[in-house]
Amino acid sequence: MALAVGCRARPGKSRDNKTGSWRVFKPVFDHEKCSKCGMCQTLCPEGCVHEDTEGFFDPDYAYCKGCGICAAECPKDAIAMKQEEK
Amino acid sequence: MMQITEGSFAVAEAVRLCRPQVVSAYPITPQTHIVEALADFVANGTLDAEYITVENELSALSACVGASAAGSRTYSATTSQGLMLMAEVVFNAAGMRLPIVMSIANRAMGAPLSIWNDMQDSISLRDAGWLHFYAEDNQEATDLHYIAYRVCEDHKVLLPAFVCFDGFILSHTYEPVDMLTQEDADKYLPKFSPLERLDAADPISFGMYATPEYYLEFRYENDKALKGAQDVIATAGKEFKALFGRDYSAMVEGYRLEDAETVIVAMGSICGTVRDAIDEMRDAGKKVGLLKIRVFRPFPSEDVAKALKGAQRVVVLDKNISLGAKGATALEVKDALYGSTTPVLNYIIGLGGRDVRKKDIREIVALAEKGQGDQFYGLRTEVL
Numbered sequence: 166m167a168l169a170v171g172c173r174a175r176p177g178k179s180r181d182n183k184t185g186s187w188r189v190f191k192p193v194f195d196h197e198k199c200s201k202c203g204m205c206q207t208l209c210p211e212g213c214v215h216e217d218t219e220g221f222f223d224p225d226y227a228y229c230k231g232c233g234i235c236a237a238e239c240p241k242d243a244i245a246m247k248q249e250e251k
Numbered sequence: 252m253m254q255i256t257e258g259s260f261a262v263a264e265a266v267r268l269c270r271p272q273v274v275s276a277y278p279i280t281p282q283t284h285i286v287e288a289l290a291d292f293v294a295n296g297t298l299d300a301e302y303i304t305v306e307n308e309l310s311a312l313s314a315c316v317g318a319s320a321a322g323s324r325t326y327s328a329t330t331s332q333g334l335m336l337m338a339e340v341v342f343n344a345a346g347m348r349l350p351i352v353m354s355i356a357n358r359a360m361g362a363p364l365s366i367w368n369d370m371q372d373s374i375s376l377r378d379a380g381w382l383h384f385y386a387e388d389n390q391e392a393t394d395l396h397y398i399a400y401r402v403c404e405d406h407k408v409l410l411p412a413f414v415c416f417d418g419f420i421l422s423h424t425y426e427p428v429d430m431l432t433q434e435d436a437d438k439y440l441p442k443f444s445p446l447e448r449l450d451a452a453d454p455i456s457f458g459m460y461a462t463p464e465y466y467l468e469f470r471y472e473n474d475k476a477l478k479g480a481q482d483v484i485a486t487a488g489k490e491f492k493a494l495f496g497r498d499y500s501a502m503v504e505g506y507r508l509e510d511a512e513t514v515i516v517a518m519g520s521i522c523g524t525v526r527d528a529i530d531e532m533r534d535a536g537k538k539v540g541l542l543k544i545r546v547f548r549p550f551p552s553e554d555v556a557k558a559l560k561g562a563q564r565v566v567v568l569d570k571n572i573s574l575g576a577k578g579a580t581a582l583e584v585k586d587a588l589y590g591s592t593t594p595v596l597n598y599i600i601g602l603g604g605r606d607v608r609k610k611d612i613r614e615i616v617a618l619a620e621k622g623q624g625d626q627f628y629g630l631r632t633e634v635l
Contacts, residue, residue: 171348172469174459
C-alpha cells in the first residue's frame, strides 16, 4: 500500500493503530462481582470498554493500553490487573 | 513593463499577480513593506484574497497551513525572529506537503539584536523540507515567486518554498524591474489544483500520526519529493524563459568560469558585487569566476561539482555560520567535492549587515591564494 501524501487520512484511521500491544498489565473483569455501574466505561481514557447485551462490561484488548484506571476506580473491586505473558 | 521600484513593492506586486487566495503575515522589519502593500491591494480591491490579520508569525503560518489544506493558493512573508517563531509550523507545512510560498527578507538572528542583513534565518531552517530560492537582484526576487508557485504546486513536488532576498540590500532598494502583466502571469501560472483538500462533506485529516513503522518512510518520501523538484524547476524555468526571456532553469549560475583558477561560490545580492570585482580582477590578469547558487534546497551537488571541476581553489562566501562548524554553503560544497583534492576555503562575511565591498572580495581572493581560509573575514580585532 502506497503511503498517503502528507500523511493524510480519512476518519476512523486511528483504529488501525492497535495500542493493545503497549500493555504490560491486563485488566480482567469479573462479572460475578460486577454491579453494572459502568464507571469503567465512563473513565476509560481509551474509550475501549464496551457494554454487552446483558449489561456487563469488557475491554477491547486490541486497544486497551493497560493503564489500570478501571481497576483503581471500580467500586466493587471486580477488575484485577494481571501481568501479560507474551 | 519596466518599472523603477522598491524591492519589497516589486515582490508584493509579483505576489499579487500570482493571485494568492489567502495571505496571512505579521509585519517585521525588513519584510514590512511587502505585507503593507499586499494589505493595500486587498483593501483597494486589486487583489481578490482573504488577508488574515494575526497576533504573531506562529499564527500567520498556521493560518496558511489551514488555508492551503483547504485548497487555496496561500502566501506569507517574514524574516529572522518571525521565522523562528514559525519554526514548528515550517516543519509541519512540509510534512503535510502544502505548497505555501513565503518570502524571506533575509535578516540576522538575535542575540545580539540586529535588524540588518545576513542569511542566518532561512539557512537555520534548511532541514525543514522547504525549497530554498536565493535571489541576486529584485528582478530575480520577483520572478522566483512565479517559479516557486509553479514548482511547489506541481503534484510531483507538493512542498512549500522560501523565496529569499537580502533584507534592506534588496528589499529597500529601488531598481528597474520588468514586471509581468496579469495576462502574462496567468499564462504561466495555472490555477492551484490541490491533490486533496479539507472538505466538510468528505472529511480528511492532514499530517496524521505515524508510528515507528511508518515515520521513516514518510521522511524518505519528503526527501525524494524535494530532490525530485530539481527536474520540475528546470522545466518551469525553461517555460518561463520561453515566455519572458529570463532563464531560471539552472540551480546554479556561472560567471566567467571558463579557465577560472579561483572560483567564488556565493548566494544572494553579494553575487552582484562579486561579478564587478571579478571583472576588475580579470582586467588585472587574475583568472577568477563566480558560481552563484540560486537553489540551496534541494542542493544541486552534481551541478556544483561539475561547475567546480577545473578550479584550482574554491572560495565559499557564507553570510551565515553553523556555529561550531562552518558556513552552511561551505559544508555543502565540501560534500559536493568529496574525494576531490581541490581546496575549499570558507569565509564568513557580512553578518548582521556588515558591508562587503569589491575590495573585500579582492582581499579574500588574495587570502585564498595564500591558502588562508576557514575564517571570519574582516574581523575588527581592536574590539576583541
